Structures are given as C-alpha cells and as structure tokens.
Amino acid sequence: MKTIQKAILNLLFLGIGISTWSQNAKLRGIVLDEYKQAIPNVSISNGVVETQSNSNGFYEVSIPSNKKLTVVFSHISFKSASIVVFLKPNESIEFNPVLNTLQEQMSEVIVTAKNTKRIQGITSITPEVLRKIPGANAGVENILKTLAGVNSNNELSTQYAVRGGNYDENLVYVNEIEVYRPFLIRSGQQEGLSFTNTDLVQNIDFSAGGFQAKYGDKLSSVLDITYRKPSSFGANFEASFLGGSMAFDAVSKNKKWSAVTGFRYRNNSLLVKSQETQTNYTPTFADVQTNINYQASAQWHWSFLGNISKNDYRYQPLTRQTNFGTLDQPLALVVYYEGQEKDQYATYFGAIKSTFKPNDISVLKFIGSLYHTTEQEYFDILAQYRLGEVDANVASETYGKVAYTRGIGSQLNHARNNLDALIANIEIKGFHDWKKNQLDWGVKYTRESIRDRVVEWEVIDSAGFSIPPPIVLPLKNEPYSLYTGPLVPYQNVRATNFTTINRLSGFAQWNSKSSIGTSTIWYNAGLRFHHWEVSAADEIGKSQLVLSPRAQISIQPNWDKDMLFRFSGGMYYQPPFYRELRDASGMVQPNVKAQQSVHLVVANDYNFKVWNRPFKLVSELYFKSMSNVNTYTIDNVRIRYAANNLAKAYAQGIDLRLNGEFVPGTESWFSFGYLKTEENSQNKGYIARPTDQLLKFGLLFQDYMPNIPSMKVYLNLVYNTGLPGGSPSYSDPYVYQNRLRDYRRADVGFSKIVIDNKENSIPKKWLGNFKELAVGVEIFNLFNNQNAITNTWVRDVYSKNQYAIPNYMTTRVFNIKLTAKL
Incomplete structure (x- = not known):
C-alpha cells in the first residue's frame, strides 16, 4: 500500500x-x-x-x-x-x-x-566521466585526447601534444603542485602509470592555450588537478585483466584530519602481446599515493601529497612478421630476435602545503616539494631480418610465408643508460580580494640536480655490408663499389653529465569586473618572470631572464542567447629543462635560450538548450608565432633536441567542441580540430613540424538502455591524420617528409551496475555494504585498425630501394573490469 x-x-x-x-x-x-x-x-x-x-x-x-x-x-x-x-x-x-x-x-x-572557469577558457571534466570512459590507458590523459587541439597517436602512452607543441610543453599540477614524469622513457609501453590517480581526483581543469600568468612557463597547455578532501569513510576497488587499484577515504572523529590514499598496479601484457612482435613481457608498474589534510584552525590548513612509483620493465622480443606491399606484389619483413631489455624507473615525490587565511579578503600559501627519480635503461637486442616476397597462392603449403628473399640483414642495439635527478621547489603564493578586484602573486625557487650517463650504440648490417651513419664520408655504395673508409656504428652516443640548474620565478596578476552598457566584462592582466642559470661539469652557462606579459578579456553581452566572447594572449616563454639542454651527442649545452611564443586566442562560448537539455558549443581560433625554437625529432615518445635556437615556427588552427546531454542525465561531446604548424631552421624554408597533425576528430559518448538503465554504454573514438614521423632515423627533415598513416581508434565499454546506493532493492546482507558494484566489458580498438607509431626502414640490396615497414600498435583486445565502492 x-x-x-x-x-x-x-x-x-x-x-x-x-x-x-x-x-x-x-x-x-x-x-x-x-x-x-x-x-x-x-x-x-x-x-x-x-x-x-x-x-x-x-x-x-x-x-x-x-x-x-x-x-x-x-x-x-x-x-x-x-x-x-x-x-x-x-x-x-x-x-x-x-x-x-x-x-x-x-x-x-x-x-x-558568474562562471569563473568559463571566463578563463578552462575546460572542466567531471571525475565520473574520467573513471568510466574506456581506454588502453584509462585516466585523465585518455579523456584529454578526445578534446580538440589535443593529439596523440599512441594508445600505450599517457603523453599528448597540444596545438603544435610536444610532450615537454605541457604543465601538470596536482593541488597547485607541479609534477614531473621520468626522463629516459622512450616508448609508451615503458610508461606504466600516469602520475594522476583517478580514484583520488575531485576536479580536473584544462586549458589548451592563452592561459593566465599564475600558471608556469610552458608553451602549450595547463592541466590543473585537485584531489578530494573526504568528509566520511569510503573505499573504491577496481580489478581487470590490466591490473587493479584500491583507494581509501579516512576522516578523524573531530573532522580535523582527513586523507585519501590510493594503490595501483598495472600490467600491459594483454596489450603488448596483441602486437605483431611476439615477446616474453613481464612488466611491473605499481605506485602508492596519499593526500593528507589537517585543519589546524579556521585560519590554518596543512596538507601533504606523497607518491612512490616503481616501474620494473622486462622485455624479450622473439619474432615478428609484418606484411605490406600490394595485392599484386605482397611483401613481408620477418625478424628473429635475441637478447632482452631491462629497465627500472623509481620515483619519489613529496610536497607540503600550508594555507593561511588571516582575514576574509586574503589567503597565503606556502608550498615545498621534492622529486627524486633514479632510472636505468639496459638492453642488448639483436634483430636479424629477412625481406622478401610472400607466397600468395592459397593452395600452396607455404602460403603467407616468404618465398623469395630480396634482402637480409641485422641490427644490434645496445644501451647502458643511468640517470639520477633531484628537483626541489619552495613557493609562496598570495591571493587578495577586495570589492571587484582580485590580486594573485607568487614567488618560486627551484633547484634541479641531474646526474646522467649515456652509453648507447646501434650497428646495422644490410646484405652483409655495414651501414654507416648518413653523415659519414665517403658514402658507401657496396656491393657496387669498394669501400675503404672506417667502419663505425650507425649511431654512437657516449656522454656523462653533471648538471645543476637554479631557477627563480614569479608572477603577479590582477582580475576585475565591470560593465559597458548592458554587457559585462572581465579583465585579467599579469606578468611572469623567470631567471635561471645552468652549471655543467666544465662550464657555467650565462645567467638568463625572461618576462612574460599575459592578458585576457571576456565579454558577455546582455542578449537573449547566452554567449560569451573571450580574447586572450601574451608572451609565453619556456626556459629549457634538462632534456632540452642535451643535444644529439648526449652533451649538455648550458646556454640554450628559452623558446618564445606569442599567443593569440579568440573564442566564443555559447550555452543553449535542445530538447530542454543543456548544451555548450565552444569555438576557439588561435595563432602562435614562435622564435628561438629548439628543433627536435620524436621516436615513439622519445624526444631528441638539437639544443640550439636556430629556428622559428608558427602554429595556427581552430578548435570546436560541442558537449551536452545528448542522452538525458549523461554528458557527451564531439570535438574537431584543424592545426597547421611549420618551422624554418636556419632560413632553409618552412617544413612541417613533428606534431603537424592537420585534422582531428574526437567523440566521447555515454548512453544507457532505456528499459535497463543500469546497463551503461561508453564510447571513446579518435581520428587523427598522420604525423610526419615516418622518415628514417637521423634523416634530414628537409630531405625526408614522410607521414605516418592516419590514426583511427575506437574503444567501447559496457557496464552493468549490480548495486546502486540510490536503489534500496538489495537486502542488508554483505552485499548491502556496497554503495556501488559494477561489472564491465571493454573492447579496445573495436574495429581492429592498424595504427603505426614509427617505420622500420629496410634496404633491398638488389633494387637499392628502402622500404618503410610500419611498426603497428595494438590490435583488438578484450578486457573485463570489476568496480566496487564502499
């Protein structure tokens, strides 16, 4: 009744x-x-x-x-x-x-x-979307790659490029504390875990350009993440074929102490074994993070953020066969491997933050952090290859195998690389609010100490003849002519660096609001400074200083349509980090200048309703003019810099994003981006940069079955045109401008919510202790597209042609996931 x-x-x-x-x-x-x-x-x-x-x-x-x-x-x-x-x-x-x-x-x-984030041009992502959307590397970066202007063609990597920049040009903050990634990572499958633990996240803000002076000195983007402060006990659990995680919320009785702690374990074997290369692959990626809060009084608040991460990477390739060519002339590359790779990455991070509120209009913050990483990269891998024609006769016993050999050869890679880095930061920040004006300021001191030893070489033998590096003279033309020059490795890098960098940076910015007629206007103007000096083992670099003015203006007319117009820009500098100081020979160049970029962004933000549900369309037109450019090459996720400032460049494009409740109660979005970025080195002319993406489409969609609302469906779809990363290693980019294939990927997830705390249909037995319990199935690379990350170049000794054999990423993979919340 x-x-x-x-x-x-x-x-x-x-x-x-x-x-x-x-x-x-x-x-x-x-x-x-x-x-x-x-x-x-x-x-x-x-x-x-x-x-x-x-x-x-x-x-x-x-x-x-x-x-x-x-x-x-x-x-x-x-x-x-x-x-x-x-x-x-x-x-x-x-x-x-x-x-x-x-x-x-x-x-x-x-x-x-008043919507502060909308005014500042910041994209916010809810934690629920973050945790539910499927991906080979599910997490913050997985969601970012669906946004316009954010590009990546590597599902095994958490790295991303924004509006023509590279992986080193993105700022990442957790609780206002800058975080770092390992230095020696060269492939996505080595990265393991992102620093950000999605189980601990409360808020995610992202800006793809034109950001304010309060953020640091990078050229491309800002990712600002806040971990939650719990108000009651809770726990989250997740387990799948790729690993598992646990997160706990704890609060003291007097509510003064609270903490969130997360444990994660990851194993990429399921993904790596789906690639063409057959391997013995035994990695271990694990970390523990905690964020502890203490409310000392109404004016004082303390917090500690800590992270310990250990990646133990074991990789032993066995065999590989890659088919390519045409239907009329099918070819294949067959490779047999010997040797293995043993890498270790251990990082330790700790930060203390104190917030003091002396009165109602002022807040002071004191932040100290320490980051320590020890990295080891050891490998000896011999690859012996056979290039030939494939038997295409279905009735043949050797169907699909190499029937006629065009070329044979071998490649031996060796490395004994070690790095030890210690980065310390001390920062003071202030915020003052009076009437319609706000003032933010901050001063930060950073000391970076890096000890690095590089010993790596590569020897290539084709058809019995050693291949010299492209820069060695006289040129070899064997077997057609006799070669009498020295035999040298195709590449040989040996260096030992002891580098110290001292930095002093700071900012001041002003915010205000006023009206012109019936329109509301928000102003932001700020100035950053950055002073640094590099000390190498035998040389002290010049003391350098840069000033970075930035500004934003947002206008909201009093129209029937809810529109906001935003204009932002300024001077952005990126003082060199250690990777940018190390040239192709492994030596540190202490006088590398800061790369400079002038940003101009014009945006329109339009809120409207369709089917009586909220929608938003954001359009951004941007242009970046760059000088003192430090050119680089990208191999997988490894960036190698020229360590000079002999180029200029530009990036221009448009980003569109439409998001809203396409399905009632859920958030989905569609994004489109056009990007053109080119560089001119030493006045040789403009050529495409390594991140010249051209076109980008992204779709994130959530749905549920009307008759079974507890059955959820999540779709993550990305299409990128090919990057100019298909040229031979160490080739002159002005000679080779090959592009990789277009990147096409769709990941889909199905989730059945068994228990939902909003429904009281579960008896109060042991299952009644769960607030949420769900079982899901994920399909990665739903359409089994072949996406290439690089090319392997093999020479046919008879025709003297070189063939680009794609190094494909993962194929279709199935995963089962269980999630629970207490």
Whole structure:
C-alpha cells in the first residue's frame, strides 16, 4: 500500500512540475569549503523544495521565477550559508557557495551568473566521466585526447601534444603542485602509470592555450588537478585483466584530519602481446599515493601529497612478421630476435602545503616539494631480418610465408643508460580580494640536480655490408663499389653529465569586473618572470631572464542567447629543462635560450538548450608565432633536441567542441580540430613540424538502455591524420617528409551496475555494504585498425630501394573490469 501511495505522490509531483515548468528557474553549482574543496551531502532548501549536493559537491534546485526567495545551504560540519535570489522564467544561473567553520555567507544574486572557469577558457571534466570512459590507458590523459587541439597517436602512452607543441610543453599540477614524469622513457609501453590517480581526483581543469600568468612557463597547455578532501569513510576497488587499484577515504572523529590514499598496479601484457612482435613481457608498474589534510584552525590548513612509483620493465622480443606491399606484389619483413631489455624507473615525490587565511579578503600559501627519480635503461637486442616476397597462392603449403628473399640483414642495439635527478621547489603564493578586484602573486625557487650517463650504440648490417651513419664520408655504395673508409656504428652516443640548474620565478596578476552598457566584462592582466642559470661539469652557462606579459578579456553581452566572447594572449616563454639542454651527442649545452611564443586566442562560448537539455558549443581560433625554437625529432615518445635556437615556427588552427546531454542525465561531446604548424631552421624554408597533425576528430559518448538503465554504454573514438614521423632515423627533415598513416581508434565499454546506493532493492546482507558494484566489458580498438607509431626502414640490396615497414600498435583486445565502492 505504501508503494502505491508513493507512486501516486510521485506522479502528482511530476504533473505539478510539468505544469509549472515555464514558471520556474534553476540554481546550480558546486558547494565548496574555504579551501575550494567540494563538499558532498549539503542540504539545499528554498522553503519549497529541498535537495542535496552529490559526491562531487554539485547541486541543482528549481526556483519559482519572478519571486524573491532565500536559499539556504546547510551541513553538520559547516556554518550555514544563504542567498537571496530573484530570477526570470527559465533562467539558469550558477552559484558556488563557500561554507566555513566560523562565519556564514550572506549575499544576493543578480540575474547575471558568474562562471569563473568559463571566463578563463578552462575546460572542466567531471571525475565520473574520467573513471568510466574506456581506454588502453584509462585516466585523465585518455579523456584529454578526445578534446580538440589535443593529439596523440599512441594508445600505450599517457603523453599528448597540444596545438603544435610536444610532450615537454605541457604543465601538470596536482593541488597547485607541479609534477614531473621520468626522463629516459622512450616508448609508451615503458610508461606504466600516469602520475594522476583517478580514484583520488575531485576536479580536473584544462586549458589548451592563452592561459593566465599564475600558471608556469610552458608553451602549450595547463592541466590543473585537485584531489578530494573526504568528509566520511569510503573505499573504491577496481580489478581487470590490466591490473587493479584500491583507494581509501579516512576522516578523524573531530573532522580535523582527513586523507585519501590510493594503490595501483598495472600490467600491459594483454596489450603488448596483441602486437605483431611476439615477446616474453613481464612488466611491473605499481605506485602508492596519499593526500593528507589537517585543519589546524579556521585560519590554518596543512596538507601533504606523497607518491612512490616503481616501474620494473622486462622485455624479450622473439619474432615478428609484418606484411605490406600490394595485392599484386605482397611483401613481408620477418625478424628473429635475441637478447632482452631491462629497465627500472623509481620515483619519489613529496610536497607540503600550508594555507593561511588571516582575514576574509586574503589567503597565503606556502608550498615545498621534492622529486627524486633514479632510472636505468639496459638492453642488448639483436634483430636479424629477412625481406622478401610472400607466397600468395592459397593452395600452396607455404602460403603467407616468404618465398623469395630480396634482402637480409641485422641490427644490434645496445644501451647502458643511468640517470639520477633531484628537483626541489619552495613557493609562496598570495591571493587578495577586495570589492571587484582580485590580486594573485607568487614567488618560486627551484633547484634541479641531474646526474646522467649515456652509453648507447646501434650497428646495422644490410646484405652483409655495414651501414654507416648518413653523415659519414665517403658514402658507401657496396656491393657496387669498394669501400675503404672506417667502419663505425650507425649511431654512437657516449656522454656523462653533471648538471645543476637554479631557477627563480614569479608572477603577479590582477582580475576585475565591470560593465559597458548592458554587457559585462572581465579583465585579467599579469606578468611572469623567470631567471635561471645552468652549471655543467666544465662550464657555467650565462645567467638568463625572461618576462612574460599575459592578458585576457571576456565579454558577455546582455542578449537573449547566452554567449560569451573571450580574447586572450601574451608572451609565453619556456626556459629549457634538462632534456632540452642535451643535444644529439648526449652533451649538455648550458646556454640554450628559452623558446618564445606569442599567443593569440579568440573564442566564443555559447550555452543553449535542445530538447530542454543543456548544451555548450565552444569555438576557439588561435595563432602562435614562435622564435628561438629548439628543433627536435620524436621516436615513439622519445624526444631528441638539437639544443640550439636556430629556428622559428608558427602554429595556427581552430578548435570546436560541442558537449551536452545528448542522452538525458549523461554528458557527451564531439570535438574537431584543424592545426597547421611549420618551422624554418636556419632560413632553409618552412617544413612541417613533428606534431603537424592537420585534422582531428574526437567523440566521447555515454548512453544507457532505456528499459535497463543500469546497463551503461561508453564510447571513446579518435581520428587523427598522420604525423610526419615516418622518415628514417637521423634523416634530414628537409630531405625526408614522410607521414605516418592516419590514426583511427575506437574503444567501447559496457557496464552493468549490480548495486546502486540510490536503489534500496538489495537486502542488508554483505552485499548491502556496497554503495556501488559494477561489472564491465571493454573492447579496445573495436574495429581492429592498424595504427603505426614509427617505420622500420629496410634496404633491398638488389633494387637499392628502402622500404618503410610500419611498426603497428595494438590490435583488438578484450578486457573485463570489476568496480566496487564502499
């Protein structure tokens, strides 16, 4: 009987809601504490309707229009906050209240809403989307690769390029603390785990260019991640064929202490064994992270962020056969391997952050961090190859095998590389808010100490004749002419570097808001400085200083359509990091200058409704003019710099992103990007840069079965045109401008939610302890596309031709995943 009554009441309320829909408005946002951390389970009431913020602090409440009402936000651990609203019919505004332990917040909301991230041109991604979307490397980077302007053709890597930049041009912050990645990584399958633990994430902000002065000195992008501050005990678990993870939330009885801790283990064997190269592959990627918070008083807050990561990489290739050519003339490369690779990467990271709020208008932050990495890269791999014609006769016993050999040869790779790096940071930041003005400032000291030994060489033998490096004279033309020159390896790098870099950087920026007529305008202007000096073993570099002015203007006209126009730009510098100082011979060049870029970004942000559901279309047109460019080559994910500043370059393009509720209650998006980037080295003329992506399409889609809403479907689709990375190693880019094949990949996931805490259908037995329990199936590379990351170049001794044999990435792979939440 109670069930029938509840159903009748629900239908009654639904009818009332439909009849009064046109008379209502909406108030939505995220409830934050005084340290900008989201607060879940906050009660929101307008005297008629009451709701609660979800686990991410988000809330949405319906407000009667044309009526002055008080909305109250209350939580047992915080002082209440209230606002007075007067909204027009169908008006939807965002308000992010701040609750603290001492004082209540009282304000009156005007019809125009304020959305800080929208004004700054920042893309926000919810943690729920982050955890659910499938991918070979699921996580933050996996989602970023679906955005316009963000490109990658390597599903095994967490690295990404933004608007013509490379992997070293992206800033990554966790809780306002800059984080780093290992130095010696040369292939995606060695990377293992991203620094960011998705189980701990509260908020994700991303900017693809034109970012403010408060962010650091890189040329391309900013990824700003905030870990959550828990309010109650909780736990997450995940297990799949690729590994597993655990995360725990803990809170003390007096609510002063809280912590989130995560453990992760990863094994890429399932993915690597799907490649053409047959291997014995036994990697171990594991890490532990913790974020501990202590609320000393209403004014003082302390936190500690720690991470220990160990990657133990064991790789023993056995055989490989790659078929290529045409239907009329099928060819194949057969390779037999001997030897193995043993790599180890151990990183230790710790940071302490203290936040002091002396009054209502000021906040001071003190941050100290230490990053230590020890890396070892040892390998001896002999590859003996056979290039020939494939037997295409289906009735033949040797069908699919090499029937006629065109060329044979071998390649021996050797390395004994070791690196030890210690990076220390001390930073002071301040924030002041008075009237309609805000001031941010900060000063940071960094000391980088790197000890590096490089010993690696490669010998190539083709048809019994050693192949010299392209730069060695006289040129070899065997077997057609006798060669009397010295026999040298195809490449030989030997260097020992002891490098110290001292940096002092800082910024100051001003924010304000005003009106011109009926339009609202937000201003941001800032200036960064960066001073550094490089000390090598036998040389001290010149002391260098750069100044970086930046500005943003956002205009929101008082139109019926909710549009915002944004103009941003400035001077961006990237002082060289250690990798940018090391040239092709392995030696450090201490006087490398900072690369310089002038950014101009024009954007339009349009919010609208379709099917009475929210949608957003963001369009950005950008141009970057670069000077003092340090040219480089990319092999898989390894970047090698020329360590000089002899080039200039440009990047231009347009990014479009449409996102919204294509399916009610879910967020999906479609993105398109056009990019053209070229460089001119020593006035030789403009050629495509290694990240000249041209076209990019991305799709992230979520759905559920109408009759079975607990059955979810997630689709992640990316298409990129080919990068200019198909040329022979160490070739002159002005001679070889080959492009790889287009990158096409689709990953799909199916998830069945067995237990949902919103449904009370589970008896209170042991299963009743779960807030959520789900079982899923993932299919990586759904259409089994052959995507190449590089080319192997093999010479036919008879025709004197060189063949580009693609090195393919992973094929179609199935994965089963179990997730649980307590």
